[in-house]
Amino acid sequence: MKHAWKTAGAAVILGLMSQIALADSAAGVWKNIDDETHQAKALIQISEAGGGELSGKIIKLLHKPDAVCDKCEGDLKDKPVNGMTILWGLKKDGESAWSGGKILDPKSGKVYSAKMKLIDGGKKLEVRGFLGVSLLGRSQVWERQ
Template identity: 40%
Template sequence: MKHALRTLGRSSLLAAGLLLAASAWAQMTPVGTWQSIDDQTNQPRTEVVISEQGGVLSGRITRLLRPGADQAARCTACTDDRKDQPLIGLEIIRGARQAEGRAVWEGGRILDPEDGRSYTLRLTPIEEGRKLQVRGSIGPFGRTQTWVRVQ
């Protein structure tokens, strides 16, 4: 009986350790819910959920967070299949994949729904996955925002 309890205790510790390790690894991914931060006001702008399917990331706006934001607003500046689609539910991240052996996701595109432009994308989890560097660029020119994970 004593041996069985000791084995059970070790198994429980091993399982807890594996869960903690998996939880830590899960945080070093862009998958999850994020608040984008406004460049001028430094206040939350939108809530974006990034999901993964078959190794490819996509991200959709789920909430507009700016005070007074029109929750029924549409992407009137968009020029592709997202033209005139509601901002809430709008897919703004498409096609990013994890770089080989690195905690960086790239090769996709990110849409700025305010001007309708699409940029090449690089996503880099930082600060143990609590924040996400989101870089959009056209050629050598670009901008990096830091998004905050919603717990």
């Protein structure tokens, strides 16, 4: 009986520690929600490279899974959106925020400056793409999966 209580206590502590770790990291799978239609569009895997730099790749399109980036330029022109890296170069900027990166909008083919921050205890990620000053842009809230 004593062993069962110790095991249960350890499980609770590990669960709390994993929630704390999630609250500080944007790494993981996120469902992006369109800021205009409020519909889920894709699942994006955010990964952390050496030095803490974040990048994000679409791992599943929820609508039009065979879509290509017909408005993209260069190497991405007419490439499948599924599997495409759309977020890169974000570096830690405070406790649960990242900035200095870029984000690609596959619908328009345009690349914007990007910043993001964890909200709602790490359950959501506010992603902002902008031109020049961050006031000129748009934000989406992604949900952790």
